[in-house]
Amino acid sequence: MVIRTSLNYSTSCSSHSLVANSKVTHLETQYYCITMQQYTTYQKSAFRNQILHLIATINWFKNLYWFLLVITHCTLLLIHTPLKAQNTLVPIGNWREHLNYASAQAVVKGDKIYCATTNNVFSVDASNNAERYSKVNGLNDFGVSAIAWDEATKQLVITYNNSNIDLLKNNTVKNIGDVNRSAIVGNKTINSIYCIGGFAYLCSGLGVIVIDLTKYEVKDTWIIGNTGNQVGINGLVNDGTFWYAATNEGLKKASLNATNLSNYINWQNISGGNGLSSGVVRNIVVANGKLITQKNDSLLVLNGTSWSLFYADVNWQIVSVTASENKLLVCQTNTANMGRVLQINSIGAIEKTLLNTTYISVPKQAIADAGNVWIADAKEGLSKYITSFESYMPDGPLGIANGDILVANNTLYAAAGSVNVTWQAQQNRNGIYTFKDEAWDNIGYYSKPIFDSVLDIVTLAIDPTNQTIWAGSFGGGLVNTDGNVTKIYKQNNASLQPVIGTSTDFRVSGLAFDNANNLWISNYGALQNLSVRKTDGSFKAFQIPFTHTANAVSQITVDDSNQIWIVSPLGNGLFVYNYGNSIDAINDDKWKFFKIGQGNGNLPNNTVYCTVKDKNGFIWIGTAKGIGVVQCPTEVFTQNCEAILPVVQQDRFAGYLFQDEEVHTIAVDGANRKWVGTKNGVWLISPEGDKIIYRFTIDNSPLLSNDVNRIAIDPQNGEVFIATTNGICSFRSTATEGEKNNSNVLVFPNPVPPNYNGTIAIKGLVDKALVKIAELSGRLVYQTKALGGQAIWDGKNYKGEKIASGVYLVIVRDDTGLEKIVTKIVLVGGR
DSSP: OOEEEEEOOOOOOOTTOOOBOOBBOSSOBOOOBHHHHHHHHHHTHHHHHHHHHHHHHOTTTTOHHHHHHHHHHHHHHHHHSOOSGGGSOOOTTOEEEEOOOOOEEEEEESSSEEEEESSOEEEEOTTOBEEEESGGGTOOOSOEEEEEEETTTTEEEEEETTSOEEEEETTEEEEEOHHHHOOOOSOOOEEEEEEETTEEEEEESSSEEEEETTTTEEEEEEOOOTTSOOOOEEEEEEOSSEEEEEETTEEEEEETTOSOTTSGGGOEEOOSBTTBOSSOOOEEEEETTEEEEEETTEEEEEETTEEEEEEEOTTOEEEEEEEETTEEEEEEEOTTSOEEEEEEOTTSOEEEEEOOTTTOSSEEEEEEETTEEEEEETTTEEEEESSSEEEEEEOOOSSOOOSOEEEETTEEEEEOOOBOTTOOBOOOOOOEEEEETTEEEEESTTTOGGGGGOOOEEEEEEOTTTOOEEEEEEEBEEEEESSSSEEEEOTTSSSOOOOTTOSSOEEEEEEEEOTTOOEEEEEETOSSOEEEEOTTSOEEEEOOSSOOGGGOOOOEEEOTTOOEEEEETTTTEEEEEEOTTOSSOOTTOEEEEEOBSTTTTOBSOSOEEEEEEOTTSOEEEEETTEEEEESOGGGTTTSOOOOBOOEEEETTEEEETTTTSOEEEEEEOTTSOEEEEETTEEEEEOTTSOSEEEEEOTTTSOOSOSOEEEEEEOTTTOEEEEEETTEEEEEEOSOBOOBSSSSSOEEESSSBOTTOOSOEEEESOBTTOEEEEEOTTOOEEEEEEOBBTEEEEOSBOTTSOBOOSEEEEEEEEOTTSOEEEEEEEEEOSOO
16 A cells, blocks of 8 residues: 655744654644644643642632633633644744755655755654754754764754755754855865764865864865865765775775875875776765775776676666665666666665655655665655655645735635746746645646646736636736636637737736726736726726837736736836726726836836735835835826835934835735835835834844745734745734724633743734733733734733733723723743
8 A cells, every 4th residue: 555644744933943743644744843832731631730730829819700710711722722733823923934845855864764855854753753944943054955964973964055064963953154154265065975983074066074073163174186176076985994085086095094184195096997987986885895886877896906887777877876774775767757766785686676656756865774765856755665655745835936925715825937037937837836724735737737738827816706716827828716626718718918929828927806806917918918807707908008118017906096006027117007987998097107217106216026005005116226105096197196215214324215125025914014025035114114123034034045036924813924036934923904893802822831931912903902911900911002903912011020820811992992801811830
């Protein structure tokens, strides 16, 4: 029986914690970080003991009425609080990563099985407990180049594409940044790692870099080119007598007892004779005392002083060779795009041939482990073979989201497609990623064959009438789907037109519904490059009455007056369209062209990347040179309404808002604050844009890349999803959308567990509600105002002191000025 295991995580750890308790089964995986672990443990067996302790130690807890009230309240929490991680809230201030774990690159055996993907690392132990490690929970970088296990120090060595190094031991991470920071000129890329005796030997593009794993420092560097030059090292091993280095100049050896291995004179190039031809040697390993080297797609074994053929197959190319448990594990691919893994014993006999297109596509590395074979595959993730295959695939999207992302119906939708800087399609087939109930899914070519011609989905909109998804393909037309039934609009059944001069290239680059539920469509490159699908299902096309390069149009925003704002990329600017009283009548249509300069719209720059409407109805415009704000959109066609350039104060200096930044995306949260994504990180600014609240970069946060494509915000819980060039991550912020009333207030966590030092969230409030925390006697402890529909509290009084254990009232003042108790908070383990 073939078992496909999907590892589904909810990584809500803080950025400094690697504590997890996750049980992987063949059917389901739960992931709990330390906060949730404390919370759920507290809810179970320890709960009643905590309550009894609370009663015994708090001298004011004498009133039987309140005792019964607390017991009732906490019992309800036990009954109604979901225990599954996918139904829990991410703590405020915490980050999560949402990465693709299918691109496995390496696998090693240590105290656990460790697998490296192109992005980060995860592990599976003997009991199938799983953890994953990234910048979000303790690692120091992104983009893994190699991993290795050192048995002497019980550490996992992780190297990154930029030559940064992390050492992972017992969920503690040590960083060695010397190689990354070194000013040495040369190729510092780490190709592989050989660990022995407390040292890690990094095989790099310039030579061998020796790391002391006890002192956490660089011990030596061996530059061993034929003339003392830098040379790429592909593999390294010692057989107890000699060091052997597989280099781009051939196989080199040096005495294990040589006093100065950094001197190239001590290294002898043994290629070019005795059966080993000259030139590049790709790898060198030792299996059962035998020295085996990889030359092109052949394996050669050293017998005495000569080399002889150990294994070759002209129909298969060798990707990697690994020695483990005195076996050779050989990963191969062929010209038919198939992959396989061989297990070969020390005399050259093939013991296992693993060939399964579901689990093995592009195998990168394999190891033997107590009769099992673990396989890291670049497309299929990590799998294990015993007598059948099992897949260990942490949940995540298929790849990077380069197009629109949005949150609707408690679901994140992310468009996978992309265009380059000249707006040429990139042939991405991944379609749409969806994230709901802590599980990732996909709508696209790989799950639905109807998407075979719908590449590069770059824009999304949710139909307010039936909640179906509308998606724009940059070349494949317009798509409407509910996840099951899909309809594609191109020629003959819509007003969409192909790019001028073509007949089949239908580019949809922007979508938005207006206030009357008409769908507006940017039809890039067409003669009539603005279309609308009306509520009756009919289409109408418009020709924008301004000359603009390539008839380029993209993102659409609809303002409070039902006017259509259309970004024109390639340095054209921004259009505004008012269709008057009727879409069909054209005699009352109005158009305006916003460009740089006063009198022309006063944009900061003609290269416009994004627009968004805030809660005041203002239109915020992100350009290649900062932000402009149109504060008079209702007067665009009646007065000289132009963009203003906000001035932001930072330290003692003030300047135009992001005047030197490429502003790729702007999102508005429940408190009308603006999240701004650029090529240099993410900012959160105040509603007016005059203050900086947060700035996140790869240096001060788990942000995956400073180059940010899109930002979307979950209105219900304030989680901010950030799509970067390296993948999607998210940050739970403090603001949510305000509710109509205070009838459905939720406190998280509640009860507040012992030793909890995080933020307590009170959500489900009306916008900007006044919130008071009071003792049961009515004495005020703390007061704050909701950000949108959520207030936050640190568990301290107005003096900044941690408050005592007990039960506290949450009192909210509504719009009428009336105050009422909306819920209670139980704190355990206070001062």
